[in-house]
Amino acid sequence: MEEQVDSDRQLMMEGGFTAPHSMDIDPSRNRFPCCIVWAPLPVLSWLVPFIGHVGICREDGIILDFAGPNFVCVDHFTFGPVARYLQINKDKECGISPHSSALKGDEEYQDDEPRRESLTWDEALRKSTMEFQHRSYNLFTCNCHSFVANNLNKLGFRYGGWNVVNVALLLLLKGQWVSKLAFFRSFMPFVVVTGLGLTFGGTTYLFFLALFAALLVCWFLLGTYCFKNLINL
Structure with missing residues (x-):
């Protein structure tokens, strides 16, 4: 039995294949395979805690996040450790190839690309990364959420339409x-x-905090659903 396993493994290596990636979450190593991840932002999250920085992860768990003009950060989440995550079942929830990119060698990937009808998870993320490496960063019009939405649409996650x-x-x-x-x-x-x-400002502080949160929410709602070219995806 062990000889058969070793033989199969040898055939995979000779054919340019690697073993599929584990889908286990490992926060200690900052590995979140096929996940969307979130971390609080300095200052902004102190005022409005539902605001944060987001990224999306490759099949091997490495985090990609749009961190600045023409820059997608790889394997170093910009604003600290991941606080929240959502793992996606790529086989059931995405309109992508059922084959992991780990199962293809580089040569086969290049030869087969023109003929394939759908991308694998990592290929979709690679395309979005290349696209955002040529984009300017703006907190209000093109930010980390734009990057994740772009990836989810390329993945066909729940039929797309993400913003x-x-x-x-x-x-x-x-x-x-x-x-x-x-x-x-x-x-x-x-x-x-x-x-x-509240100690130093009382209800005045609450009023301005609520106003600030409302303005932020209204901006993104209007920019997303009313002025659709305002916020980039």
């Missing part, structure tokens, strides 16, 4: 916390800042 608003809502409603400590780290600054604001 900055429904990506944010998806993580807010469906995302899982990495740990209780991650939850605490995400909300503790908000609690402290709100406490200080």
Whole structure:
């Protein structure tokens, strides 16, 4: 039996194949295969805790996030450890090739590309990454949520139609916390800042905080659904 396994493994290596990636989540190594990930943003998340930085992960769990003008960060989540994540079942929820990119060698990938009707997970992410490496970053018009939405649309995740608003809502409603400590780290600054604001500003602080949050929400709602060319995807 062991000889048969070794023989199969040898054939895969000789044919340019590698073993499929594990889908296990490993926060200690910052590996989140086929996940959307979220982390709080300095200052902004202290005021409005549902605002954060997002990225999307390759099949091997490495995080990709749009971190600045013409720059997609690889394997180094820009604003610290992942706090929330949502793992996607790429075989059931995406309109991509059922074959993992880990099962193809580089030569076969290049030879076969013109004939394929659908991309694998990593190929879709590669295309989005190349696209955003030539884009300017703007918090209000082209940000990390734009990058993730672009990836999800290329993946055909739940038939597409993703934008900055429904990506944010998806993580807010469906995302899982990495740990209780991650939850605490995400909300503790908000609690402290709100406490200080109420102590020194009272209801005036609450009014301006609510106004700030409402303006942000309105901007992205209007830019996404009313002025569709305003926010890039």
